[in-house]
Amino acid sequence: MSRRAAYDGVVAAVPITIPYERYSIQTAHWWIGRALAETISRAGIRKRDIDGLCVSSFTLGPDTAVGLTQHLGMSPRWLDHIPMGGATGVVALRRAARAVQAGDADIVACVAGDTNGPDSFRALVAGFSRFAADATYPYGAAGPNGSFAILTDAYMRRYGATREDFGRICVAQRQNALSFPHALMKRKLTMEEYLAARMVSSPVALFDCVMPCAGAEAFLVMRDDTAASLGLASARVLSTIERHNAFPEDPIQLRGGWAQDMPELYAMAGITPAGIDLLQTYDDYPVIVMMQFEDLGFCAKGEGPDFVRSHDLTLAGDFPHNTSGGQLSVGQAGAAGGYLGMTEALRQITGAPLGPQVANARTALVSGFGMINYDRGLCSGAAILQAA
Amino acid sequence: MSPPLPPRRKADPLALPRQALMPQGGRSRAALGLAAMAAQGRFALQICAACGAAQYPPRDVCHECLGTELPWRDVPTGAALLGETTVHLSGDTYFRVRTPWRTGLVALDCGPSAVAHVHPDVAPAGRARMSLRLDRSGQGVLLALPERDSPNMMDDPMIREMTCDPRGRRILVTDGRSAFGQEAARSLLAAGAAQVFLGIADGWKPFKGQDNLPGDAVQLDLTDATSVSELAAEFGGRIDIVVNTALHIRPGGPLDRRDLVSAREEMEVAYFGPLRLAQALGPTLRARAADGPYGACAWVNIHGIDALAPAPGFALTAAAQAAGLSLSQSLRTSLAPIRVLTAFVGPLEDEWHQAIPPPKVTPTALAAAIVRGLREGLEEITVGDIAMDVMRRWRDNPSTLARERAG
Amino acid sequence: MSTLAAFAADLLAGKIKVIDLTQTLSPEFPTIALPPMFGQCAPFRLEEISRYDERGPAWYWNNFSCGEHTGTHFDAPIHWVSGKDLPNNTTDTIDAQNFIAPACVIDCSVQSAENPDFILTVDVIKAWEAKHGQIPAGNWVFLRTDWSKRSGADYANVKEDGAHTPGPDPDAVKFLVEERDVIGFGVETIGTDAGQAHGFTPPYPAHFFMHGKGRFGLQCMANLDKLPPTGALIVSPPLKIKGGSGSPLRVLALVGA
Numbered sequence A: 001m002s003r004r005a006a007y008d009g010v011v012a013a014v015p016i017t018i019p020y021e022r023y024s025i026q027t028a029h030w031w032i033g034r035a036l037a038e039t040i041s042r043a044g045i046r047k048r049d050i051d052g053l054c055v056s057s058f059t060l061g062p063d064t065a066v067g068l069t070q071h072l073g074m075s076p077r078w079l080d081h082i083p084m085g086g087a088t089g090v091v092a093l094r095r096a097a098r099a100v101q102a103g104d105a106d107i108v109a110c111v112a113g114d115t116n117g118p119d120s121f122r123a124l125v126a127g128f129s130r131f132a133a134d135a136t137y138p139y140g141a142a143g144p145n146g147s148f149a150i151l152t153d154a155y156m157r158r159y160g161a162t163r164e165d166f167g168r169i170c171v172a173q174r175q176n177a178l179s180f181p182h183a184l185m186k187r188k189l190t191m192e193e194y195l196a197a198r199m200v201s202s203p204v205a206l207f208d209c210v211m212p213c214a215g216a217e218a219f220l221v222m223r224d225d226t227a228a229s230l231g232l233a234s235a236r237v238l239s240t241i242e243r244h245n246a247f248p249e250d251p252i253q254l255r256g257g258w259a260q261d262m263p264e265l266y267a268m269a270g271i272t273p274a275g276i277d278l279l280q281t282y283d284d285y286p287v288i289v290m291m292q293f294e295d296l297g298f299c300a301k302g303e304g305p306d307f308v309r310s311h312d313l314t315l316a317g318d319f320p321h322n323t324s325g326g327q328l329s330v331g332q333a334g335a336a337g338g339y340l341g342m343t344e345a346l347r348q349i350t351g352a353p354l355g356p357q358v359a360n361a362r363t364a365l366v367s368g369f370g371m372i373n374y375d376r377g378l379c380s381g382a383a384i385l386q387a388a
Numbered sequence B: 001m002s003p004p005l006p007p008r009r010k011a012d013p014l015a016l017p018r019q020a021l022m023p024q025g026g027r028s029r030a031a032l033g034l035a036a037m038a039a040q041g042r043f044a045l046q047i048c049a050a051c052g053a054a055q056y057p058p059r060d061v062c063h064e065c066l067g068t069e070l071p072w073r074d075v076p077t078g079a080a081l082l083g084e085t086t087v088h089l090s091g092d093t094y095f096r097v098r099t100p101w102r103t104g105l106v107a108l109d110c111g112p113s114a115v116a117h118v119h120p121d122v123a124p125a126g127r128a129r130m131s132l133r134l135d136r137s138g139q140g141v142l143l144a145l146p147e148r149d150s151p152n153m154m155d156d157p158m159i160r161e162m163t164c165d166p167r168g169r170r171i172l173v174t175d176g177r178s179a180f181g182q183e184a185a186r187s188l189l190a191a192g193a194a195q196v197f198l199g200i201a202d203g204w205k206p207f208k209g210q211d212n213l214p215g216d217a218v219q220l221d222l223t224d225a226t227s228v229s230e231l232a233a234e235f236g237g238r239i240d241i242v243v244n245t246a247l248h249i250r251p252g253g254p255l256d257r258r259d260l261v262s263a264r265e266e267m268e269v270a271y272f273g274p275l276r277l278a279q280a281l282g283p284t285l286r287a288r289a290a291d292g293p294y295g296a297c298a299w300v301n302i303h304g305i306d307a308l309a310p311a312p313g314f315a316l317t318a319a320a321q322a323a324g325l326s327l328s329q330s331l332r333t334s335l336a337p338i339r340v341l342t343a344f345v346g347p348l349e350d351e352w353h354q355a356i357p358p359p360k361v362t363p364t365a366l367a368a369a370i371v372r373g374l375r376e377g378l379e380e381i382t383v384g385d386i387a388m389d390v391m392r393r394w395r396d397n398p399s400t401l402a403r404e405r406a407g
Numbered sequence C: 001m002s003t004l005a006a007f008a009a010d011l012l013a014g015k016i017k018v019i020d021l022t023q024t025l026s027p028e029f030p031t032i033a034l035p036p037m038f039g040q041c042a043p044f045r046l047e048e049i050s051r052y053d054e055r056g057p058a059w060y061w062n063n064f065s066c067g068e069h070t071g072t073h074f075d076a077p078i079h080w081v082s083g084k085d086l087p088n089n090t091t092d093t094i095d096a097q098n099f100i101a102p103a104c105v106i107d108c109s110v111q112s113a114e115n116p117d118f119i120l121t122v123d124v125i126k127a128w129e130a131k132h133g134q135i136p137a138g139n140w141v142f143l144r145t146d147w148s149k150r151s152g153a154d155y156a157n158v159k160e161d162g163a164h165t166p167g168p169d170p171d172a173v174k175f176l177v178e179e180r181d182v183i184g185f186g187v188e189t190i191g192t193d194a195g196q197a198h199g200f201t202p203p204y205p206a207h208f209f210m211h212g213k214g215r216f217g218l219q220c221m222a223n224l225d226k227l228p229p230t231g232a233l234i235v236s237p238p239l240k241i242k243g244g245s246g247s248p249l250r251v252l253a254l255v256g257a
């Protein structure tokens, strides 16, 4: 059905996570620089071997990827800057893979990093987008908490989800985080604690929200022979999808762009959802995780609540999901939050996890979601990766 | 149903009053149109001139056909509440002391979905009646109300933030010598004002109605700096709304007089007087703007509609009115979050307009319009058929209006 | 010892007292109320320039504004149309010799208390002269009404048909000017004329005849009750306004202790 070319011969490798900090006095440049240095060191290459650079950050301003090249002393022949929030990891992979495949670049470093100060998040939210500043922030100024609370409320009414259903996702991810060394939230979370938590923006309570923090994530995209010559474990890109402002006619967002592109995602990869060994969703709120279960084909629309009731989402469970603990437990390092699932999936399927290894993990689905421009997230994307 | 307004409590003299902070007021140019519509109490959105699609949030290009002509048009007020949240925790300095705060996403009957403030009496997932309001920053915001007025609807703290209801408030009416000033005081008291201070200038000079004055007469002459500062010192801390009823309208064009005496008097009343009063009362009003449900909230200035373009025969008055109008517009920023309501009025039914044929505005009608404007939290009202006619022409084309008024 | 030195010595010794005949210039002091189609006399207004603040750290001062006929004020002959063509008829050209002159004080306070429209007639003047002697030429004649003890609306005493305050009739003014050659006429009320003098023939006779003959007016004075019927010396120089028709001023009376 698809006329799209496969990503033959392209791999992703060297997943890097720079441990997050709640607040940092350093800049985004500093965090991105650290991630690049770590990537180079782990790949055993020189800085000038990186001839493609793809950057994502909310706090790099007024610089973009362009200014960063001079700051870091790099001369890439291919450069991209992706402002897609939680979808940046998937989209960066897509862009970089095609560049490498076409020979526009040999080694692309994909990197996302952000800093975080005590007032950074509020300031980011207040000026997030024109529509948000005009028509969301002035209404209670609850930021994404408020936006997702409204979606959560509508989802609960429509499909009968309960807070406990969302709690299952959060509790399982916290369980995963307990063995992920870089997670900021290291205390076990019980369902009782989840349900009793302070209401932030009803029905969203404390443990439904991510903790904004500073951090950076990176990975490399190159040809499979390059990876082999460098002796790097890597993963092939089986398929990807990307969609923006999907279903604008939906009065409220109860599905994401994945629902539109899911058939192509699996067709291109030549597998079905049953062939996915582990899933990394974008998880700034549990409601959007539930929608990804549905829209990525793991259950039908509206069956998300049943799905979480009938599956064990932990590392050792029957449906390993957000195995690092996800942003809900590791923290949300700005745009790097859109990379967390990608680096974690790469680590798991290349056999280099930071915590426990998911058993028999060869094929991973990473999905991204980002940019509450106004009343809904506009960017969605997904990629299926397989151990090379 | 929302509870009725609690009675006014005496302020704790030892407590630092709640600071008069504002919700974020920065807006794109297109979104400023919401404030312009809310100011007049209209529920209007951009409608694409090419394809008729309603747009929200306000924008520069039609989301349907990419048309760029998006005039503001009144739209149906019906809407359905799709999802909602009650904010308990906000990082914003204005909202964090006003939580819980209910907002939601509504599907407007005219098409788009919109984030809106949601009145507590709107049923969950129910139907709502939308209105555009001015928030404390003076920007236009959507407020979802119950489909039909509920008891105590206007008493809800959220809607009190967006309106300037005279009920329970203490009000200064600046010119009690005029029939309009007296009528304003009477109407405000009838609307539930806790107290009306009625300013009287030149108390030694007799005037109509002096034996039957509504409210509490106080000495006030806006043209006298001493009088203004004495009033501010004595009553400034007790005034929640200022209704400046001082109007000084005299016939005459620039060449009809040989001196500036009368022109200067007009400026004194229309411009210097309110400026003086704003300098004297403004800081106190602003400081008390967040003082609970009865906080200081509004400043009303009356402008002859001639402020928009001079009418023959009243040209000098028009100039003074234009100066006053310009001041009102600046005060909107300077006095914020105190709302500045400008009331444009056509020829009044008084001795200075004997040569003007009807329809003319009676003091009662003008007073009633002001009470209504305060209750609805408006920023601009136009009173009387002639004023409305001029306003429509001004909106249509200000340059044409100036010429057609010149006659 | 010269006359002047003796006077100065008496002044220093307290044998001559100085009485202030001036009302305080304040914004709320009434001004004459003319029908609204006429130009109006500006009331007194004070605007602060600085008060030991950022506008002037070590000093306090004000700008003031008012009409030439605001508060206790002097009327020059040019004030009235009847005196418009006289020589030296403005505040800057009147011979300064005129600004110090003796005064005769006619006490009509009892009559005025009974009747705010009390009219000073030739008969009343002659009755006064019978007691105190003929009014000498070059004297001021002051009409004492104790009106200055009133304030606000009582002082202005404006009713629907205009002000009701005492004043002279045309014959009395003519008598004072032509028969007694007075230097001017002074009162406690707003206007040397009676409140209802617009209905006299001619209207406003005190203005018409006094100024027509180059005589002066003093209005809104106070403390006339502290003056003897004769023998007070009045110091009343108006501001030297170029072409001025009058001016607010400080009016002082010197009286023997």
Ligand SMILES: [Zn+2]
Pocket: B048, B049, B050, B051, B052, B053, B062, B063, B064, B065, B066, B067
């Ligand atoms: Zn269109």
